[in-house]
Amino acid sequence: MQQRRTAGRAEKPAQPPGPGHGSAAPAAGAGVTPPLAAYVHIPWCVRKCPYCDFNSHAAGASLPEAEYIDALIDDLDQELEAVQGRELVSIFFGGGTPSLFSAASLERLLNAMSARLRFASDIEITLEANPGTFEQAKFAGYRSAGINRLSIGIQSFNPEHLKALGRIHDHREALAAVDMARRAGFDNLNLDLMHGLPDQSLEQALADIDQAIALGPEHLSWYQLTLEPNTVFYSQPPQLPEDDILWDIQEAGQARLAEHGYAQYEVSAYARAQRRARHNLNYWQYGDFIGIGAGAHGKQTHPDGRIERYWKTRLPKDYLNPDKSFRAGHRLLEPDELPFDFLMNALRLVDGVPSAWYSERTGQTLDSIANQLDDAVIRGLLQPWQQQLHTTERGRLFLNDLLQRFL
Template identity: 50%
Template structure:
């Protein structure tokens, strides 16, 4: 078995994730590692720490180019243009980027952040992901968002005018007190803003959030079903293709960074609480890393790693499918062996059962999620976690 795994486990493409942990306010539905800002961001110290963090992880590059960078948060657009420029230059001086490297920054549509968009592009950002969430004032207030619909529309229009490769609008549905008409109106207005990429996902109540402790009044299952059904049709009619459970794009504008996650690619994670996943063919294993989560200890640290652990062999099938099964496109059977180092026999019974249940289509060279499988994603992958 050891020799077989060594021969099959291959290095996948490599991405870089950068976490900026500060927000103006913490939204009541958010369970990400984010912290309400108190005073000024120590951005010069933080950028230097990020670059030191990256240098400490350089041995995980293993001769590869970085194919995509994603600056997430928190609210990265709170950083100054100068800080982002210093960060991007430091990355370029430290590690090789592919000639067409996708560089995404998450941004809020507030006036202050939007006014910096052109500067971010000049600093090396070529894709923006703008957190619209809703274009209804009432919904934004209930979500604790600090922008208004007019600012969201202006931010999208600015992105449209900039020399970006692409931009994404984040939109949520299933919001507190939302009705079918308002949910679809949100989507129609967002489609009219013509983003090349649209993330459209349902609000979920995550543990350790105010919404989880005191749940708001959410739409009924019937309303949610109709929003999903009719919304998918609206997107399809507008020329968007669903390529992941909650991601839609015009042809050719799929998010390269997220595709790397979902195809079980590698990524180095730097910054407070950043996660990473790295393949080590020489050691016949896949490892996951987590960095120190709180800003002050992170800034004071000499070693930014909180944990580095190998993924147990019996957990690899679940880890792979938890990502890969989100995609609508076919998955080559050989990819499972290449990304996990496990023989295909490990998952043959699972694939056969899913085909019988109608959640996957399986042939001699690939498998693919069906619409039924995507709608019941958690139930499909659950047996692999037993």
């Protein structure tokens, strides 16, 4: 494979907006490293949805599939030195629509990854897929390639809501996709559902949940539609339900999911027993992750305890250009950034994380933020924090307010 883009090209990139950058002091917990995952970004979709603010681009008549897999392998090679000897606990193919790529291409990448990194014996490998890109033969190929979890972007089963969201599939294809996944051998499925859709009623939102439950997925991601900057919906807002209806949907939907055995363990994640998404848990528990692909992000804990975040070249044409670096930028987090960076992930979890992890994964002691923690407890936003860092029910509702205390 052609060698290209030496890592030194990205030694001094421009810094992104944020509260500081530069040479962070070594963390007190130097030598302790969290679990390691990998995120692979495939940036093409059949069509850009009007609500989507992810790094995704409409696919043309043909995709540079083989060329992009070559680039992903080169990109991975440049990240290996920092993670040598560490075990990979999960891989997530996100996008875009990764299921636009063939099973053979993804298998080639997985083979390259397993030749370079040690896979955990129970590694979770997830592929995001949309019902409009499903083929039975392709699904069997994904399973044969080693992918053992599918995340299917259904969003709604209601024809009118699918149309309003700009989705390319209909409700029949959504049902067929789940059936095809099961017949291909997948026993670990996530379904993505949205609520608070244009003109959606409580009854319609619950009908979506009921249909999803009837399909028996192991995991459900259920989250409210938000109008994000740089999207069509942001510049041309649709008519969304009023706040009272949104609140009714949230309460009734959570109750319905709990009634059928889907326990909420994160703000928008619900799972049956032993089926929580390990890859996403690694993010929320402040684990490390390799990021490869156009626009991917990564997080690395160095042996001396310093924590680095980095991001890759965003546009596919630039990512595939041999004269440009894969890395678009990177920075070391300053000590005063770590409380917020850790807690904005950990406190999304209903049960939070063990308090000891804060020191292990940031190198700081909780005593350094004890005043803010105690104030949050007094205000009913946080549970007593000596053993476990987790919010109260009120704290989950006002999570942004809680996190502001740690900026």
